[in-house]
Amino acid sequence: MAASAPRSILVVDDDATFRTRLMRAFEARGFDVRGASTVDEAVASAAHDSPELAVVDLRMPGRSGLELVLELKTIDATTNVVILTGYGSIATALEAVRLGATHYLTKPADVDEILAAFGRATKRPEDPMTIEHEVASLARTEWEHIHRVLTDCHGNVSQAARLLGIHRRSLQRKLSKYPVAR
Numbered sequence: 001m002a003a004s005a006p007r008s009i010l011v012v013d014d015d016a017t018f019r020t021r022l023m024r025a026f027e028a029r030g031f032d033v034r035g036a037s038t039v040d041e042a043v044a045s046a047a048h049d050s051p052e053l054a055v056v057d058l059r060m061p062g063r064s065g066l067e068l069v070l071e072l073k074t075i076d077a078t079t080n081v082v083i084l085t086g087y088g089s090i091a092t093a094l095e096a097v098r099l100g101a102t103h104y105l106t107k108p109a110d111v112d113e114i115l116a117a118f119g120r121a122t123k124r125p126e127d128p129m130t131i132e133h134e135v136a137s138l139a140r141t142e143w144e145h146i147h148r149v150l151t152d153c154h155g156n157v158s159q160a161a162r163l164l165g166i167h168r169r170s171l172q173r174k175l176s177k178y179p180v181a182r
Contacts, residue, residue: 008032010051012042012068013084014060018107022055025111039063043071050076055114056101058085058092066092066099073100082117084109087148106144146174 009031013019019035026033034051036042039062046054054072058065065083072079080102085092093104103117146164153159157175161168 007053008034008049008051009053009055010034010036010042010045010072011055012036012039012060012065013055013057014038015057022111022114029111029115039065039068039071042068043075046072046075046079051079053118054079054081056081056083058083058096059087066095069096069099069101080118082114084114087144087151143174143177146171150175 007030009026011019011022011026011033012035013022014037016037019037023033023035031053034045034049036045038060042054042056045051050072054068056065056068056072065085069081069083072081077100081100083093083096083101083104084107085104086107096104103120105113105117146160149163150157150160153163157171158168161171164171
């Protein structure tokens with residue numbers, strides 16, 4: 001009896017260190033792993049050999065991970081996609097799922113969390129009222145929003161404070177705190 005081929009996975013993230021770490025962890029678990037740093041590289045790889053699974057960063061230079069979800073699903077509708085992002089929001093999570101993503105996780109996510117997210121795709125509760133939702137706390141949501149705005153301002157605290165409508169020193173105090181647990 002021939003051994004079954006390893007499951008294939010495509011890891012797409014512009015952060016080379018994070019991408020390499022994920023790829024090594026998936027390889028250690030027996031996956032056939034490919035990586036890409038841009039949407040175009042990922043599309044070319046998937047067009048050549050469509051992966052069973054894909055882990056996609058939401059925010060990358062150029063085209064976004066949401067566009068990649070749509071392209072991967074066009075190439076092969078059976079590809080399961082998990083979106084990773086450092087800036088989680090309900091709107092982008094809903095958009096990712098609407099486009100065909102299996103699940104949506106905020107960074108930092110480890111391989112076990114990602115594999116669990118792929119596993120949840122196969123479980124469909126019979127009663128929609130039994131679905132459990134992971135809801136971020138208000139403090140966590142505020143922390144993510146502040147950091148997203150600061151990133152959009154390229155680290156300029158004064159500009160971020162103006163956009164957020166708070167005093168610069170108040171923003172500096174909030175930035176000195178550690179992230180709030182999920």
